[in-house]
């Protein structure tokens with residue numbers, strides 16, 4: 265029996281599901297739809313940062329999956345489908361898109377991020393209608409939409425997490441869980457379509473088919489419907505942030521922000537080979553050009569392009585050039601590059617505005633400004649990395665031979681005040697952005713006193729004092745750093761935060777219930793870490809270590825492994841390696857949190 269008359273309207277048509285997901289297959293089979301399954305070869309590698317909203321990414325991926333199958337079938341399967349259905353499900357939390365986990369460690373990171381919180385599950389769906397023209401060309405019309413469901417996870421203990429991961433269920437599922445099976449036990453409640461979380465929003469799909477086959481029902485409420493045709497030799501893929509319709513034979517605009525290179529419709533083999541090549545080629549060029557993108561970002565930040573456009577949004581290129589006192593030609597090139605990188609937007613009339621990204625991170629007075637870190641990366645890290653080959657060949661650390669140092673020690677801290685301040689601003693920027701997730705990763709309210717060792721500008725300490733109103737925090741750092749820390753104190757300074765100057769290897773450490781070591785241990789060898797931990801273990805009963813934790817098999821995250829290339833004598837470690845170091849000093853690891861916010865955290869307690 266078919267309840268929805270539209271499903272029966274599809275009988276006699278060649279309907280294809282461009283997905284190998286057994287869950288989608290089951291949902292559509294259960295409602296009596298007859299279809300063939302042709303899994304798409306489209307790789308899910310669209311650049312997420314190019315999409316303003318996560319659902320646009322899911323919709324574009326669904327569209328590319330369906331179009332790839334629609335174009336391939338006439339050549340590979342020697343038949344042209346009538347309808348191809350593509351879908352892509354993503355899980356988003358705090359603006360971050362989670363797809364299928366790469367491995368168990370990745371699944372762990374995803375699930376611990378979802379633990380105890382509400383997240384969104386969004387499925388983008390594309391229905392491609394293939395109309396064969398008299399001239400043998402096929403015209404493709406795409407109707408797409410998305411459905412969003414909110415899901416709340418229960419608090420998950422470490423044991424539950426690993427038991428679930430070890431069940432194998434998370435591996436082929438967006439967000440690392442399947443609500444229809446064991447994963448259902450992790451869910452406290454959902455708001456919205458359950459089947460959407462499983463992988464296909466059946467109800468919305470049927471409504472959409474209704475509108476398609478009964479156009480008189482269509483109203484203005486129809487979600488995001490656009491028409492794409494490939495009548496000419498190139499098929500246009502639009503800028504994903506735009507919702508405008510496309511016309512036949514429109515010029516390819518992929519360079520202006522499209523996430524996908526153009527696909528030509530020359531022939532079957534060309535099509536396949538070209539697709540594989542373009543994906544790989546794109547990735548390799550992206551990596552090769554990484555330094556150009558960084559340098560464009562550093563230069564625009566240093567020249568205060570984003571501050572100017574924050575104060576005066578909607579300037580033309582010439583006005584920006586005047587404001588920066590720079591050449592028109594150079595400014596225009598820089599502005600255009602920034603638009604292509606998603607740092608600026610070019611609005612109607614060719615005027616420029618900051619993007620969401622630059623408003624948040626690249627404007628001096630934003631609370632999450634990373635301008636200090638940008639200057640440090642440009643002036644210090646960039647220079648260090650020019651010696652990478654020597655360091656790799658000789659096995660010396662990058663900082664050993666260079667006069668440039670990232671690591672601040674009592675010896676290097678005699679450097680000029682301006683460099684010291686630049687370093688402190690860099691540390692401050694990251695601590696402001698990543699600190700809140702670290703501070704709130706665990707309930708620290710039982711600790712009444714804390715000491716942030718190497719606490720630099722006191723950013724983390726002020727965050728702690730704010731989050732835990734009964735806690736007093738001491739920031740301990742080198743005298744030359746403490747001397748300059750006043751510059752960074754927030755207005756209305758909390759008298760529960762105080763600064764102590766000293767050398768944590770040589771001097772006596774203050775007693776505190778909780779010690780914080782944020783971005784300290786990676787700078788030191790195991791010997792030095794042991795020396796420090798033995799002093800700390802006498803001074804506290806709890807210790808919070810915050811670092812980028814490497815995966816157990818050291819295959820990621822690349823942010824940590826790239827940082828390792830530039831380290832002084834220290835080394836990047838996994839949570840397990842930190843745990844072993846800590847346990848040898850009488851600490852027991854109680855919780856580990858992968859915050860996905862630059863820094864992970866580990867809380868351990870003294871036995």
Ligand SMILES: C[S@@+](CC[C@H](N)C(=O)[O-])C[C@H]1O[C@@H](n2cnc3c(N)ncnc32)[C@H](O)[C@@H]1O
Nearest residue numbers: 672673691695718719720741742767768782783
């Ligand atoms: C990488 S920074 C981390 C800053 C801060 N914890 C954060 O996460 O933003 C290292 C800090 O340790 C401090 N430091 C290095 N050696 C030290 C020593 N021997 N005694 C006290 N502080 C030291 C540095 O001055 C610097 O502020």
